[in-house]
Amino acid sequence: MVSQQRVLGIDPGLTRCGLGCVDIDPRRRARLVEVGVVRTSPGSSPEQRLLAVAEAIEDWIARLGPSVVSIERVFAQENLRSVIGVAQVIGVAMVAGARSGLDVAQHTPSEAKAAVTGSGRADKVQVQRMVTRILRLDSPPQPADAADALAQAICHGWRGGGSGADDVGEMVSAGGAVRASARTPAQRQWAAAQAAARRTGAVDPRRVRR
Amino acid sequence: MVSQQRVLGIDPGLTRCGLGCVDIDPRRRARLVEVGVVRTSPGSSPEQRLLAVAEAIEDWIARLGPSVVSIERVFAQENLRSVIGVAQVIGVAMVAGARSGLDVAQHTPSEAKAAVTGSGRADKVQVQRMVTRILRLDSPPQPADAADALAQAICHGWRGGGSGADDVGEMVSAGGAVRASARTPAQRQWAAAQAAARRTGAVDPRRVRR
Numbered sequence: 001m002v003s004q005q006r007v008l009g010i011d012p013g014l015t016r017c018g019l020g021c022v023d024i025d026p027r028r029r030a031r032l033v034e035v036g037v038v039r040t041s042p043g044s045s046p047e048q049r050l051l052a053v054a055e056a057i058e059d060w061i062a063r064l065g066p067s068v069v070s071i072e073r074v075f076a077q078e079n080l081r082s083v084i085g086v087a088q089v090i091g092v093a094m095v096a097g098a099r100s101g102l103d104v105a106q107h108t109p110s111e112a113k114a115a116v117t118g119s120g121r122a123d124k125v126q127v128q129r130m131v132t133r134i135l136r137l138d139s140p141p142q143p144a145d146a147a148d149a150l151a152q153a154i155c156h157g158w159r160g161g162g163s164g165a166d167d168v169g170e171m172v173s174a175g176g177a178v179r180a181s182a183r184t185p186a187q188r189q190w191a192a193a194q195a196a197a198r199r200t201g202a203v204d205p206r207r208v209r210r
Numbered sequence: 211m212v213s214q215q216r217v218l219g220i221d222p223g224l225t226r227c228g229l230g231c232v233d234i235d236p237r238r239r240a241r242l243v244e245v246g247v248v249r250t251s252p253g254s255s256p257e258q259r260l261l262a263v264a265e266a267i268e269d270w271i272a273r274l275g276p277s278v279v280s281i282e283r284v285f286a287q288e289n290l291r292s293v294i295g296v297a298q299v300i301g302v303a304m305v306a307g308a309r310s311g312l313d314v315a316q317h318t319p320s321e322a323k324a325a326v327t328g329s330g331r332a333d334k335v336q337v338q339r340m341v342t343r344i345l346r347l348d349s350p351p352q353p354a355d356a357a358d359a360l361a362q363a364i365c366h367g368w369r370g371g372g373s374g375a376d377d378v379g380e381m382v383s384a385g386g387a388v389r390a391s392a393r394t395p396a397q398r399q400w401a402a403a404q405a406a407a408r409r410t411g412a413v414d415p416r417r418v419r420r
Contacts, residue, residue: 047308054305074294084284084297091298092305095264098257 006033008066008097009112009153010057011145012074012089014040017053018145021064022135024157032135033064035146046085050092057096069097070156072148073106107155112148115155127151216243218276218307219363220267221355222284222299224250227263228355231274232345234367242345243274245356256295260302267306279307280366282358283316317365322358325365337361 004025011018017040021033038056040049061069071093074086090106097104110120116130128140128147134154141147214235221228227250231243248266250259271279281303284296300316307314320330326340338350338357344364351357 045308045314047304047314050301050305051308054309080290080293083290083294087294087297088301088304091260091301094257094298095260095302095305098255098261099264104255104257 005068005157006064006066007153007157008057008060008064008069009149009151009156010069010071010093011148011152012071012086012093013145014046014049014053014085014089015042016143016145017056017089018143018147018149019056019060020141020146020149020151020153021060021066022150022153022157024154028158030134030154030157032137032150034060035141035150037143037146046088050088053089054092054096057093058100061096061100061102066102068103068105068156069093070105070107070152071097072112072152073108075109105156107152107159109148112151112155115158116151124148215278215367216274216276217363217367218267218270218274218279219359219361219366220279220281220303221358221362222281222296222303223355224256224259224263224295224299225252226353226355227266227299228353228357228359229266229270230351230356230359230361230363231270231276232360232363232367234364238368240344240364240367242347242360244270245351245360247353247356256298260298263299264302264306267303268310271306271310271312276312278313278315278366279303280315280317280362281307282322282362283318285319315366317362317369319358322361322365325368326361334358 004023006021006023009018009020009022011020017038018035019038020035023031023033025031038053040052044052057069060066071090074083074090094104107115113122113127114120116122116134117126119126122130124144124147128144131137131147131150131154132140135150141150214233216231216233219228219230219232221230227248228245229248230245233241233243235241248263250262254262267279270276281300284293284300304314317325323332323337324330326332326344327336329336332340334354334357338354341347341357341360341364342350345360351360
């Protein structure tokens with residue numbers, strides 16, 4: 001039996017760092033806890049900007065008490081200068097999580113997109129739309145970084161919610177209470193996304209290890 | 211008049227992170243305060259390794275009270291996977307410095323090498339040899355990461371010690387007490403290195419700004 005999990009998703013960046021916190025219940029329903037964006041000025045020194053992001057993450061952890069921090073993994077293919085800046089934010093976020101005794105996970109942007117939309121190549125509007133639907137929000141989270149942070153959190157919560165075979169079939173056999181007909185639209189989306197991902201290999205849950 | 215400056219140099223890395231603390235006096239004499247290497251196990255999670263490095267840097271700052279942290283700047287040309295890991299350590303080190311209210315600087319490996327050896331292309335043995343000579347040590351600092359951290363600290367201390375025109379000639383006119391004949395061997399090395407660097411353009415002091 002899996003209990004409710006509170007996940008803090010982070011879309012790392014220096015100019016805008018998306019933070020999205022969600023609860024995922026044992027039936028994999030996702031509920032919004034808080035969402036926001038930390039902004040720092042390009043006119044400040046990089047160390048002051050990193051410190052501001054670090055303090056914001058620490059504040060969210062202290063106030064909301066997540067059990068895990070899930071951070072968007074930086075991409076090797078992107079512009080190298082921006083990769084270095086994003087990697088610095090990721091390092092700072094990882095330490096904030098580890099210092100609070102939390103689990104720290106990372107999923108790539110395509111894993112997060114595939115989790116919420118069924119496609120690792122979904123555009124920002126699709127991600128915003130699905131995050132809005134999954135969390136039953138009145139309006140889409142703004143800006144895109146906020147929606148990406150929520151997608152990262154939902155991605156981790158759905159993956160981490162199972163005990164290995166992370167599809168809805170596993171939930172039925174484990175919990176006995178959830179039948180396919182009782183699935184929420186989001187759960188059906190998730191099952192379809194997972195099936196698609198298994199076919200294409202787009203979803204490959206793993207934590208960063210070097 | 212420039213007072214003594216205590217610089218904590220950092221050669222960032224996850225497996226080995228070099229830490230080297232030096233005092234630079236107004237006559238640019240460098241004195242070793244402490245040198246060491248933080249090692250973390252590749253078997254640990256990246257967040258635990260980053261946390262261990264963060265706590266070591268925080269410990270050194272608290273115990274030694276440097277006024278500035280100088281961190282080796284990551285190179286864009288290197289292997290990208292390792293760049294991301296090093297950038298994460300750099301971010302963590304920058305926050306450690308900023309949180310303690312210290313100045314944070316970065317110099318490239320070639321700037322540090324040029325500062326202590328006169329050549330931005332010096333090999334590790336040359337750097338170890340010159341760091342040993344400049345700091346009047348009985349034996350070379352081991353491993354290379356330790357010497358690199360000290361070179362980074364010396365580089366920053368010597369650059370930061372002046373008020374713009376950072377050569378020994380400027381010291382003479384400003385202080386009035388230091389004549390060319392009173393230069394230490396290290397100061398003569400430095401003056402020669404700076405002259406060489408000015409010719410080749412290898413020395414270009416700057417702090418990271420994005």
